[in-house]
Amino acid sequence: MEAAALHALADSLDGAFSRALDVLSAVSGRAVVTGMGKSGHIARKIAATLASTGTPAMFVHPGEASHGDLGMITRGDAVIALSNSGDTAELADIVAYTRRFSIPLVGITRRSGSALAEQSDVALLLPQGPEACPLGLAPTTSTTMMLALGDAIAVALLERRGFSAADFQVFHPGGSLGRKLLRVADVMHSGAALPLVPEQASMAEALLVMTAKSFGCVGVVDDGGRLLGIVTDGDLRRHMNPGLLDRRAGAVMTAAPKTIRPGALAAEALGLMNSRTITSLFVTEEGRPIGIVHIHDCLRAGVA
Missing domain, CATH: 3.40.50.10490 (Glucose-6-phosphate isomerase like protein; domain 1)
Structure with a gap:
């Protein structure tokens, strides 16, 4: 009835x-x-x-x-x-x-x-x-x-x-709904935490930055600060030889890495990392890295 x-x-x-x-x-x-x-x-x-x-x-x-x-x-x-x-x-x-x-x-x-x-x-x-x-x-x-x-x-x-969904998140910060509407900008690392080296940097320098920042990768940028590529643990294994530390980061990097925008939902970043079997994504605006998000950041925030 x-x-x-x-x-x-x-x-x-x-x-x-x-x-x-x-x-x-x-x-x-x-x-x-x-x-x-x-x-x-x-x-x-x-x-x-x-x-x-x-x-x-x-x-x-x-x-x-x-x-x-x-x-x-x-x-x-x-x-x-x-x-x-x-x-x-x-x-x-x-x-x-x-x-x-x-x-x-x-x-x-x-x-x-x-x-x-x-x-x-x-x-x-x-x-x-x-x-x-x-x-x-x-x-x-x-x-x-x-x-x-x-x-x-x-x-x-x-x-x-x-x-919009962003407006909705402002009014629903708590609970599972708020977590689903978290943006990448809410969970990313920025500023001094970013693992970045110039294209001409040696791999010895790149390894030091990668180890210090603890994201398992380092971004490679040009003179204008635009992201050219990324060096990951996988890249190190593929280029492993006695002369690796003397090579330029630009010669070892994987070019045009997958990135995400700061306004994207954190759930989108998590899905992208899962589908690509990667653990970190650089966050860019106009090609310049402004942050990095790790899969653990999404999980800690309750995004699933």
Whole structure:
């Protein structure tokens, strides 16, 4: 029954949905989401989803609003009010407050003739359908539709704002999601930690730098600081002979090594190292090395 209601909800979307997006994207303040009972629980989730996807939002309990929390709602905000019946008594003060101070009001309800629908600047009407409760009383189908509609609003606003994965990581620094969105720049080594030698350096010098920096490789750069190649443990084995230490680094290096940009996700760097069976990647901008990332850096950060 709930699945059928979601199909009906999708089919019912019309210009009112777009108008609601226009209202919510135009405000300078926050989206204040409110509802009573089960609708209130859904409203809390919608507010949390909006806030985490680039739309500043908060939940205000309608009962508390009548006892001072109306002060949380400013003229720069917009209110999203949820009520299946549209006549929830506890919402009356918030609705009246928005009308008094010309605060945009988006109502989500099932009844077109309800007080909430009539007072809203934009009314989003849920299609008629029975509750999944055998008694037809407990909010089930109606709250499922509210939740889906709230998610649709949040995702549509996310797209309008051009909210990116990098923006998402700013709001989700903790947990597995934050780790998945870590960038290479967040885990790379830079500055004096970079193992670099000029093209004309001897392999004796290159070996000293490789040993001191502990990345198992050394980058070879030209006079302009651009990365020409890389000398790895494998290169040493392939060129092993009595005259190795006297050779130039540029003659031993592997030219045009695989690199990565600083803005790439750390997960991309890990995947690249795994696919190439290598343990380090130089991070470059315009051909110049600005960092180096080791596979252990990704693993320590929890990227997998």
